[in-house]
Amino acid sequence: MTDGPLTFRSGYNHDRRSFLALADLLRDTFDIDISRLDRFGGPEPSSMPFAWFDADGRCVANFSAFSLPLVVDGRIVRAAGYQSGAVRPDYRGRGLYGDLMVRAFGWADARGFEAGILLTDKPDLYRRHGFEVVPQHAFRGQVVPKPAKGRSRRLSIDDDTDLALMADLLESRCDLSQRFATRRQTQTFLLNACIDPDIRLSHIPALDTIVAWKTEDGTLRLLDVVTRYMPDIATIVGALGDDGAAVETLFPPDLLGWDGAPVPFSGSCVLMIRPGPEGPVPAGPFMLSPMADF
Ligand SMILES: CC(C)(COP(=O)(O)OP(=O)(O)OC[C@H]1O[C@@H](n2cnc3c(N)ncnc32)[C@H](O)[C@@H]1OP(=O)(O)O)[C@@H](O)C(=O)NCCC(=O)NCCS
The missing domain is CATH 3.40.630.30 (Gcn5-related N-acetyltransferase (GNAT))
Structure with missing residues (x-):
């Protein structure tokens, strides 16, 4: 009808x-x-x-x-x-x-x-409402892994005990970046983990940290690090058991003690921001973690 x-x-x-x-x-x-x-x-x-x-x-x-x-x-x-x-x-x-x-x-x-933010494949819809497309960058480089203090364990979103562990840490996490991050979006993280079966979730008990990651084209891609105290990237890569040859973070790595080189990122959607008087577009390159996609 x-x-x-x-x-x-x-x-x-x-x-x-x-x-x-x-x-x-x-x-x-x-x-x-x-x-x-x-x-x-x-x-x-x-x-x-x-x-x-x-x-x-x-x-x-x-x-x-x-x-x-x-x-x-x-x-x-x-x-x-x-x-x-x-x-x-x-x-x-x-x-x-x-x-x-x-x-x-x-x-x-x-x-x-103070501001509006959205992801879209039809930016023209929103331009007339004051939204602007902002470029996104991943960060690429090499990491020398630190020897692991303990093994990481793969988590399954279908397992209730694993889900409870994830939800608990997501609720008490620190911010992923000081340059650009969304704050504590628990449901969004979990829904994204369900939607993309290629996303791996690993818990590093010694650091009480969950890492969302993928390996693609021989590159270790870090999508998010959920933790109360941010470890450095060498410790994370070591705990994941990766050789660290080529690493990319799909978020600004300013809290990871590492400077990856910014590389333009293009996904199926663009990020649009409707800035208020004081921003909020960061001064340097950045991207929205894929686990915060909404
Ligand atoms: C995009 C969509 C939401 C538009 O819905 P709609 O009800 O047909 O849109 P409206 O009739 O209200 O159009 C509003 C304005 O947007 C414009 N518009 C419509 N579709 C558009 C598109 N795909 N790209 C750019 N502008 C578009 C219209 O021309 C209209 O402009 P006008 O006011 O100058 O005439 C609908 O086509 C849809 O659901 N598409 C699939 C899902 C999707 O893409 N959602 C948006 C995700 S961000």
């Missing part, structure tokens, strides 16, 4: 039927199942969805804002993140998304968020 009356709803995550209708929209549009968040304590508590529903209760259009505190050059920035933007094909081209963007950005402005 495409011509019946539509009903606007916002902030409906507590309503199970509406949340599952949003999950259907996102599964049909992006092939991503956000109902998996149930296992991780439900959706991000600050999430504020704006949506149109049809008479059958189908969510036909949605755009969500949420609180996404950042660290940028050592300063904590109260930013709003935007995600889950989709309109069902039979409802496109009627201005529904334009309407939801205005509502979501207006909601964030009224609450005094």
Whole structure:
């Protein structure tokens, strides 16, 4: 049905039927199942969805804002993140998304968020709302691994004990970088770990640290380091049992005691920021950890 009356709803995550209708929209549009968040304590508590529903209760259009505190050059920035933007094909081209963007950005402005941030493959949608594409850089170099004090252990997100360990450390972690990082996005990390089966999660008991990593083209790629006290990169690489020949961090390595060379990073989406008066675009090269993708 495409011509019946539509009903606007916002902030409906507590309503199970509406949340599952949003999950259907996102599964049909992006092939991503956000109902998996149930296992991780439900959706991000600050999430504020704006949506149109049809008479059958189908969510036909949605755009969500949420609180996404950042660290940028050592300063904590109260930013709003935007995600889950989709309109069902039979409802496109009627201005529904334009309407939801205005509502979501207006909601964030009224609450005094200092900046906005989103990931998209359609940057033109957001330029007129003040968002700018910001380049991202990974960091590449060599590392001489330190001898491991103990072995690392692979974690499985499907194992309840491993999941509890991850959730506990994610909640009490220190910031990944002082140059640019999102702060404590537990559900986002866990959902990303589910979505990409190539991501490996290793626990290093001697450091009480979880490393999210991949090996691709002979390169060890570090995606995130979840810990209360950041170890240096040589200790991490040694504990993972890697020879350290070629290492890349997909986040600024300023807390790892190492200077990788910045190399331009291009993924399927670009990072867009709507800067406030004081930023928040860091002065030096940076990228958003893939475990913080939203
Ligand atoms: C992109 C999408 C959300 C647009 O929804 P929509 O309801 O058709 O958009 P609207 O009709 O409200 O259009 C709003 C404006 O965006 C423009 N627009 C629409 N689709 C666009 C696209 N793919 N790229 C750039 N601009 C686009 C429209 O021309 C319109 O501009 P106007 O106000 O000057 O006329 C929808 O096509 C969709 O769900 N696509 C698949 C999922 C997706 O890409 N989501 C966005 C992820 S960031």
